[in-house]
Amino acid sequence: MLLHSPTGLVLSRDGGGxxxxxxxxxxxxxxxxxVRVTGQRIGFDRLSVITITRC
Structure with missing residues (x-):
């Protein structure tokens, strides 16, 4: 699920995290x-998004 946070967009995973x-x-x-996101990890909990599509 794609959500807003005070720091920007956040991907909340079904399994937690x-x-x-x-x-x-x-x-x-x-x-x-x-959503389904593909990207590259650029930090402990941060992804640089390459593609994002609605499931």
């Missing part, structure tokens, strides 16, 4: 929806 996302502005349209 969250990832902070460095995503394009267009990803805002997907907030509140289940």
């Amino acid at each position: 969250t990832w902070q996302l460095d995503a394009p502005r267009s990803a805002e349209a997907l907030v509140g929806h289940s």
